[in-house]
Every structure is written in C-alpha cells, then in structure tokens.
Amino acid sequence: MNGAESLVRTLVNAGVEVCFSNPGTSEMHFVAALDKVEGMRAILGLFEGAVTGMADGYGRMAEKPAATLLHLGPGLANGLANLHNARRASTPIVNIVGDHATYHAQYDAPLASDIMGFARPVSGWLHSSNSPKTVAADGARAVQAAMQAPGQIATLVLPADTAWLEAEHAAPALPVPGPAAVSREAVDAAAKALKNGRKTAILVRGQALKEEGLALAGRIAAASGARIMCDTFAPRLQRGAGRVAIERIPYFAE
Structure with missing residues (x-):
C-alpha cells in the first residue's frame, strides 16, 4: 500500500x-x-x-x-x-x-x-x-x-x-466534536431583547434555516412580534408550502 x-x-x-x-x-x-x-x-x-x-x-x-x-x-x-x-x-x-x-x-x-x-x-x-x-x-x-x-x-x-512511497495502513475516523453549547446568559439576553417593546428582528443562519429551526423561529416571532430574516446569500434554505416564511435581507440594504 x-x-x-x-x-x-x-x-x-x-x-x-x-x-x-x-x-x-x-x-x-x-x-x-x-x-x-x-x-x-x-x-x-x-x-x-x-x-x-x-x-x-x-x-x-x-x-x-x-x-x-x-x-x-x-x-x-x-x-x-x-x-x-x-x-x-x-x-x-x-x-x-x-x-x-x-x-x-x-x-x-x-x-x-x-x-x-x-x-x-x-x-x-x-x-x-x-x-x-x-x-x-x-x-x-x-x-x-x-x-x-x-x-x-x-x-x-x-x-x-x-x-x-510505501505506507503502512489506513487510519480510522476521528471523533467529531459537536457545536459548542449556547450559554444561559446569551439566551437570557436574547429573551430580554425580544421583550423590550421595540422593533426587533431575529437574524437566522446555518442549520437554523432548516425546517426545524424555521418552525422554532416562527413560534418565537409569533409570540414576540419580531421579524425573522436571513442573509441574502444563505448557504441553504428550506422552503415550500407549510414552512415558515423568512425575509431575505436585501443585497442593497439601503
């Protein structure tokens, strides 16, 4: 080998x-x-x-x-x-x-x-x-x-x-660590911002743009009145009938 x-x-x-x-x-x-x-x-x-x-x-x-x-x-x-x-x-x-x-x-x-x-x-x-x-x-x-x-x-x-050149053997797969846990302080700060009575938006990205994340974001938006938005060029966005609709930030934001 x-x-x-x-x-x-x-x-x-x-x-x-x-x-x-x-x-x-x-x-x-x-x-x-x-x-x-x-x-x-x-x-x-x-x-x-x-x-x-x-x-x-x-x-x-x-x-x-x-x-x-x-x-x-x-x-x-x-x-x-x-x-x-x-x-x-x-x-x-x-x-x-x-x-x-x-x-x-x-x-x-x-x-x-x-x-x-x-x-x-x-x-x-x-x-x-x-x-x-x-x-x-x-x-x-x-x-x-x-x-x-x-x-x-x-x-x-x-x-x-x-x-x-000659090698000895293949290597086994290495463990992949999961994402870091979100701190309680960050969750409390987000909840406080959503309750302050001002116009608020939630910027959603990454894995949260899949169906489960969108559903949770929709529930938060319904309870708080916040808008839910994502980047113009989202890496992946699940869409279709029955899914929570999300606004894309315009490319020319002005």
Missing part, C-alpha cells in the same frame, strides 16, 4: 464518498488509488472552478465533506473563487492539492508556487504531508477538521513522493 491508497482508504473510513477532481501528473498515484479502493466515487471536472463548485454544493446538501483533487498551486488558484464561496457558507470540504516531490522543490519547476499561501485565505485547517507514513493520519485529521461545526475547508497538500 502506498501513501495515496492509505489516504483514500482513510477518507472512505471517515465517510467521504465522493472526490471531485481535476488532476495532473503529480496526482496520478492518487487517481490510481481512487480506481482501486471501493467506496469512493470519482467525478472528473474539466475546470477546477467546476470541481470546487461541485464540492461546495455537495457539502451544503449532504452536510458532510466531499474531497477535491487539484493539480499544484495553479490548479488550486483556478478553484479559489468557489472555495471562497464555500468558506463563506461554512461548507465542509476536504481539499487535496498535489505538489511536486519533496526533493524536487529545490529546482523551482515551472508549476512550483506557494501552495500554502494560496490555500490559507480559504482554509480553516491547512497542512502539508511530509511522509507517506503520516499521510493517512493527516487525512483523518483533515476530515475531522472539515466537520468541525459549523463546517470548514480542510486543505491537505500531498507531495508526489508521499503518495507513491
């Missing part, structure tokens, strides 16, 4: 079922592992922006990460616009970026670039594997980080030699 196969098996162990990809030569061992390992569906995108856009949409609806596979820094850069959207939406994504072999970095090849610099603005978690022996554990940590509430992009840089 090489590093790439140990990584793909680890992703499958952690519940990642889809990899949207636009690979190049540096990622061929990962591509071979995608073909070899059961449980991972590979979908080719003809442009990196399509790859990252599909991963964003998948993560919003499935509420778990897909993997991406991008070719070096230029491939990552081509996909940054939709990774920016995913970051704003708190979408879980495991973003895998191939790199030149570690020993080849000294030659400053034509496609060499500051991958970490490109990835940092859109990544909640960022790491570059430095050994095939640690790739599996790095992958498990990436999935754990992507699933951290409310969701984020975890970028794992995979140098080619860490993918093709």
